[in-house]
Amino acid sequence: MxxxxxxxxxxxxxxxxxxxxxxxxxxxxxxxxxxxxxxxxxxxxxxxxxxxxxxxxxxxxxxxxxxxxxxxxxxxxxxxxxxxxxxxxxxxxxxxxxxxxxxxxxxxxxxxxxxxxxxxxxxxTAWRLLEGMEPGDRILVSGAGSGVTHLMLQLARYRGAAESVVIASSEEKADQVLGLGADKVVRPDSDTPLPDQISACLDGWKVDLVIDMVGGETLQAMLRQLRPGGRAVIYGVAGGVPAKVNTGALLKNGLTVSGLWLGHPGxxxxxxxxxxxxxxxxxxxxxxxxxxxxxxxxxxxxxxxxxxxxxxxxxxxxx
Ligand SMILES: NC(=O)c1ccc[n+]([C@@H]2O[C@H](COP(=O)([O-])OP(=O)(O)OC[C@H]3O[C@@H](n4cnc5c(N)ncnc54)[C@H](OP(=O)(O)O)[C@@H]3O)[C@@H](O)[C@H]2O)c1
Missing domain, CATH: 3.90.180.10 (Medium-chain alcohol dehydrogenases, catalytic domain)
Structure with missing residues (x-):
């Protein structure tokens, strides 16, 4: 063959x-x-x-x-x-x-x-990433061009997410996710630190759930937007550099950071x-x-x- x-x-x-x-x-x-x-x-x-x-x-x-x-x-x-x-x-x-x-x-x-x-x-993967999401949750997601993201946004809306915010690397990908269930898009630029840009996009709100597959500074910036008791699920490191996680902030704010790999039984x-x-x-x-x-x-x-x-x-x- x-x-x-x-x-x-x-x-x-x-x-x-x-x-x-x-x-x-x-x-x-x-x-x-x-x-x-x-x-x-x-x-x-x-x-x-x-x-x-x-x-x-x-x-x-x-x-x-x-x-x-x-x-x-x-x-x-x-x-x-x-x-x-x-x-x-x-x-x-x-x-x-x-x-x-x-x-x-x-x-x-x-x-x-x-x-x-x-x-x-x-x-x-999209389905399992949202296993712990509750109706009314606010979610923050990286990777506007990702096929997983596109399905996750639609599932999140179907399951009653209050707001989905996506980090996008281009205008075209931003427009695309807005048509798929994203409520807001962060378009990073080199002039403003990413945490400030995400924070401005969220209008001061914190999120219940962070879902990331980029890693590095992107994940670090996203973790800063979690509400006390919030959760982050990591399912990829597409940027090639794993994030450094501030364990002090995890314990102070009661945050949970977990990984998901489809190969493990759900x-x-x-x-x-x-x-x-x-x-x-x-x-x-x-x-x-x-x-x-x-x-x-x-x-x-x-x-x-x-x-x-x-x-x-x-x-x-x-x-
Ligand atoms: N844990 C698991 O079981 C599991 C299952 C499926 C997928 N994954 C992982 O999830 C990710 C998305 O999968 P997919 O099927 O949705 O892939 P996809 O449709 O090919 O999308 C790839 C995504 O990776 C981003 N990306 C690629 N290179 C990058 C870089 N150098 N820096 C930052 N972002 C980069 C792209 O960014 P743009 O948005 O800018 O295009 C896009 O969002 C991949 O990392 C994949 O390995 C993990």
Whole structure:
């Protein structure tokens, strides 16, 4: 079969489309004939050799696919030939994958492939980031161009957030999130310290929940906007520099800072979360932003789109 492999870490051209042996399904796995694979920011880190613990070569990137199940689920949730999405432990940029059966989910007929893919990693992450949000909460979010952010804003509005404020790196991304459920946008400029800009945008209010995937000074500035007893959830370090957290301020203000990684089991099974996200999409409450689609052998262009922050939305490889 064809797959996109990284034989040496580096820039996008190291992604090479080549013949590799087909996977064999082990116990608890289902073979899927792949129609499309999602491209995620984490794939860029895998390609560069910077993803936690993923340093063995060669490696086939890719954590989510949509396609046809080769065999039925022993528990009966899907049949052979059904259209399914799956969260994988890697190797998704390929014509066939062996997926953990517990993370294979049937796709309703009226949900298109690219939307189905957007609900796996980006959708489930957005859903889990908001698990502790209460109706009436004010939230402060980084990453206006992020697919996770776009879904999270819509979910937050659906669940009754009082106000969502987003930090945006460009006017275009600011306009886009304002149309997706953000109430206000902070547009950082180099003349004013970021904490002052966020504070001015919040009109002196503090927030209940901070959600960050940039890290560094951005997260430090965001933490200063938490109300006493507020919470921060960190799910990425896209800026490349982790934040220094003032533990004295945490104890003085009773703040909670936690991390979220989709790979850890959540309170509700991924299968249930994704199925609920499909229903919210069908009911018109959740509309993922869809990015460009590339053929499998142009995976390097897909990575460039994500890396250059131009591929806003779910970037996809058509297999
Ligand atoms: N913990 C988990 O389980 C989990 C799950 C999914 C995603 N993530 C992480 O969450 C983040 C967003 O994922 P996504 O799927 O929404 O990705 P995406 O749609 O490709 O968006 C990438 C985001 O990262 C920001 N970004 C990229 N490079 C940056 C830099 N050098 N400095 C500051 N910001 C930078 C972009 O900023 P702009 O807004 O300016 O474009 C954009 O908001 C990624 O870091 C990803 O690894 C974590």
């Amino acid at each position: 064809l797959a996109v492999r990284v034989n040496e870490f580096g820039d996008p051209p190291v992604l090479t489309c080549e013949e590799v042996p087909e996977p064999v399904a082990g116990p608890g796995q289902t073979l899927i004939e792949v129609d499309s694979a999602g491209v995620n920011f984490g794939d860029i880190l895998v390609r560069r050799g910077e993803y936690f613990g993923r340093t063995a070569l060669p490696v086939i990137p890719g954590w989510e696919v949509v396609g046809k199940a080769a065999t039925a689920d022993p528990d009966g949730t899907f049949q052979a030939g059904d259209r399914v999405v799956a969260l994988l432990d890697g190797e998704g940029y390929a014509q066939m994958v062996a997926a953990p059966t517990g993370d294979v989910v049937s796709v309703p007929d009226d949900v298109p492939d690219q939307i189905a893919l957007a609900m796996v990693i980006q959708g489930a 309170t509700i099974a991924l299968r249930e979360v994704v199925a609920e996200l499909f229903e919210l999409n069908r009911a018109g409450h959740l509309d993922p932003t869809l990015g460009p689609v590339f053929p499998l052998d142009r995976a390097s262009e897909a990575h460039q789109a994500v890396e250059q922050r131009t591929g806003v939305g779910k970037v996809t490889l058509r297999v």
